[in-house]
Amino acid sequence: MRSAEELLASGRPRRRARWYTSIGNQVLISIVLGIAVGALFPAFSAQLGVVGDTFLDLIKIGVAPLVFLTVVMGIAAAGDLKKASRTGLIALIYFEVVSTVALLLGLLAGNVSGVGIGTGALSGAHPTGGAPTGGSDDEGFLATVVPDNFVGAFSSGHLLQVVVIAVLLGIGLLTLAPAVQARFTAGLETASEGFFALINVIMRLAPIGTFGAIAYSVGTNGPAMLLALAELVAQYWIVVVLFIVVVLGGICLAAGINVFRLLRAVRTELTLVLGTASSEAGLPGLLEKLPRMGLSRQTVGLVMPTGYAFNLDGTSIYLALCTLFLANAYGIPMGFEQQLGLLVIMLLTSKGAATVSGGTFVVFASTVTATGYLPVEGVAILFGVYRVMSMATATCNTFGNVVATAVISRWNGDLDRARLRAVLADPSLLDQDDDAPKADPAANVPTTPANSRSAR
Template identity: 50%
Template sequence: MPGQPLNLEKSMAFHTETAPHHGPDAEPATARKKTPFYARLGVQIVVGIVLGITLGFVAPKLAVDMKVLGDIFLRLIKMIVAPLVFLNVVLGIVAAGDLKNVGRIGLRALIYFEVVSTIALMLSMVIANLSGVGMGMHLTQSPEAAAAAHAQYGKAGAVSVEHFLLTLFPDNFVGAFANGSLLQVLVISIGFGAAVLMLNQDQRVSVEHALSRMSDCFFKFVDVIMKFAPLGAFGSIAFAIGSSGMNAVISLGYLLIVMYLSLAFFVIVVLGIVLRLYGFNVFRFLRYFKEEIFLLFATASSESALPRLFEKLERLGCSRQSTGLVLPTGYAFNLDGTAVYMSLCVMFIANAYGVPLDLHQQLGLLVIMLITSKGAATVSGGTFIVFAATVTASGMLPIEGLPILFGINRFTSQAVSICNAMGNSVATLVIARSTGEFDESAARSEYQRVFGVAPGKVI
């Protein structure tokens, strides 16, 4: 907790034993050569974004054809996310040494997730009411359009506790990985990690060593995939601008502005306060993850930065145990950006169609969204399909408003994915520090290496 003395000896020893051996940072500082600015991944991604935007306006038809580059990159990322999550969760459980320690970290993480997600939902609902998003559109719902929309989006299905619980448990080990169902992969990982802890000492050491080497190999694979990030950024942005243009989003521009400002407020103010309580500066924190933020903005996918977040959070002092448990779990249970998106879009549809929602109804929607937002990582189509499920499950809102919001889904996803990723990175730091699984000296050394100056009292 804030102000709690850190067991630096324990956490430094753990970090030394479990620090990843992959990547250029494993080499001695004297052996590293200064990378030219044009060879840096962040610079290349920014160049890809700028070129994509330019092509989108200059040659829209050609820009639309560039979508394949972004799709290929996202496929490569999604291909590696499930095994990477599995390996890191299992290694995090094994590193804990016993299931009691796993439960200690997991319980704190889940409490944190629920508190922060609720704050995100309530804050954005208040902003939606004050800003009046959707008012003035005066849309009407026709029975024919309602029936067509239900036929298209009804497959999202009403969300119930029973259905949600069933989606947690896979009926096929390989199928959970093949379908990219993150919640099911987490369940498999927790069970497998518990099984490894039940082995005798010699067997456990052998399995842990094998899994650790596999994890190192997958991170090397990530390094290879990230070489294609600038091309993926170029293709994704070019398609978004070329296919939509400014005219297509002008009627929803106000919603976009409110959403971006709300997400920025949540990251800088709400998460900033949380970081400050635990000894971190939010602006320095965001600068540290600037390459991942550019990537998230370009790909509009929270998964795209997950492999890099694993690496950077460990370098920043979080133990493999805390990183392996909290970060992937947060991607299923702590989607702060998704919570903000859902609250604003619910009120947008209600206002656009003139559907009055009193306080009791809005609180009911908040409860529904607390459940459905947890499934955003398990449903094909991501945030928008989960939002469609929420609208369908509520029974209060016209589902024909969904295609309208789908038109700007690309632009909203860019900011939502950044908020989701940064929210889970903050959660990992908070849980690591509050459970004594954080190496402050490693964090200070990493900041000094990255920024060139030693941090003060606040890291």
Template identity: 55%
Template sequence: MSSAPAKPFYRDLTFQVVAAMLIGIAFGFIAPELAAKFKILGDIFLKLIKTAVAPLVFFTVVHGIASAGDIRRVGKVGIRALIYFEVVSTLALAIGLGWGNLIDIGSGMHDAHPNSATSAAAAAAVAKGHAPQSTLDFIYGIFPDNFVGAFAGGQLLQVLVISVLFGFALLALKAERRAVVEDGLNRVSECFFEFINLIMKLAPLGAFGSVAYAVGSNGTAVLMSLANLVLMFYVAVLFFIFVILGTVCRLCGFSLWRFLKYIKDEVFIVLGTASSESALPRLLQKLEKFGCSKQSVGLVLPTGYAFNLDGTSIYMSLCVLFIANAYGVPLSWEQQLGIIAIMLVTSKGAAAVSGGSFVVFAATVTAIGNLPVEGLALLFGVYRFMSMAIATCNTIGNSVATVVVAKWSGEFSEQQAQGEYERVLGRASAAPL
């Protein structure tokens, strides 16, 4: 029986986006004035992808809560998981923000073109910006007065509140009734993910328009700044994985390096697809075989896909500073801490599908109010390169979180883990975890 023919390389989305970017760069150099007019392609793609924000958040958060099962049985595992998620997510946001401030990310683009179109766009954005709300107004605005209105208005924080309340209401139903609702939501969610996939097919056009406009309007300075952004983001992600998560693993009594070798197949799947969702089914099985109890795997891993997105957190905080510096918008430390507080909430809505982090980041930049949304077009041009690291970091972070919380809660079998190491990595792995 012959195997299925391999998909031609030119049909791969990564190849298409890279090719579109290269064509856009060349076009921007050859005909800068004409290239600048192709900004509309990037804008159209951004409008389409923004339509996915509210439903994406709703389905992801509700699924994360519903996956916990009976709320009365969550107990120590659920509470410990939430504490871990919040601490590590906050640390990831702080690393992105601290690293961005340390290297002054994006400032070269603004310094090289102080009178460019980016500065004009920044001035227009600041002019349209609204006065910052008081704390009480901000808190009051989080709570919706209309279920549909929150979705129609793209009010991300209100959608999050609705999603959390709906998820707990779903858990309050009797099992047989809840199963029917969950099944319906899962079916709609599957259809919605296909909707997102259709939009993502337009990514090459969006990338071409964004890069052609960026190069045509700003020249080589923007390319150097974007290349530097991608490189510095990878540095931040590697630091987080091997230093922060490595330290967490060591404190919990196991080796991150050996654990990565155990889940290397899943890591490469995610790296190739730029979607952490692609490895979820395999990880659910593999982590249970590794020694984590079924309850801890079923609770921590899927919930982490909604509430513990470390790569997304680093991406969002670093890129906010990039936009601010690139467009010459000063952000005080008080404002940066306020942005972290907002991102602690909004980052929980980033879906585990390719493009989800960018969607939520776009919504967050819009919600902040004093940053030019035109910067999103620049970032989208290199998002595909960054999304591979985002998804990989998210996957590794949630896999580590599952083992850590399981060990912390007494839901882990050291003997079973050692047996899996020996089975998968060979007898040389008979040393302690």
């Protein structure tokens, strides 16, 4: 296999792949077809939910093991506990600050627009069933932080439990003798490559899964439900876009990164997340792509999976805007003190959101229950348009974690800035890497499959 430099030296132009062979383009086509089929054949589309659910279940097979492996190897690659702890502390502070900004933006947008005011039809409704319910925010979150056994953390689907186990094991590896640690991490790396291969096979089914999910969403919601809550949906999407462009864009600008070019570089993963309304769908691809973009492999391994549990910007905006919508729709006044208390509650509940589709809505139900004065039955009203809103939620959550990983890698001083600038200017370089020896961006030294283990 020849390197990219050898291919250029040969003088033969690289054959450009046909546009329809790209997974990202196939997913975009699936979204358009899903909308059309859902609108034209709602009865048929209502039976396609199993297609999208099956695809997400397949993705979930590899997500927990990949998160576990990348976190453990990320800590082990740090070389010492002090460096790993520093990266983790910076990440947690960043997550808390940015999540709080997202909550404040959602509350500000809801107050300025008066979302839900004058919605007489909703205030007089008495829905029954149809929506999940949640328990106490503190009890529900704390009870799921530490697993009761190793295997249960993977089988339960609680990503935060997997992160906890991975962090503990990674710290434990740093206490072993270098020779033992090297053998252990080599085995983990081999297992990681195997799971990435599994995900690559599953991702070939992404267009089919996306088509089923979109068609089911449009076919079951129907135009009447979408029009009834169109104002809320439109405002939410606008706020999410503003957050990405203004807040995340400002953070990227401070770190010397162009947010629009970064969006373009990860557009394939974001398109998949948008179509499936699940941030889990994009995680495997991002864990593989971000190090190839010049981000430190250990920072990616530590920050990206942890962010999926603690840095849920889209979820924060959703909680703030939708709780204000319910309060206004039912004519419940919320002054500064009530909204400040609501902010504190959401700071807790937003950390318990699952990365799978539907997790945010369960947390929203928990938030409404925890307030003690918002009508829990009103949660069911928003269930009809949740799918439309969750597409923006998952996309914002995912891209927020991409930005966090890039910025923290920059702050740590282990970002290959030249490589990142080159990829952001020409994302096709990532495709060329498939035909060239891989490089470890942390070490900035080219490696091949034969010596990659010794290089770590």
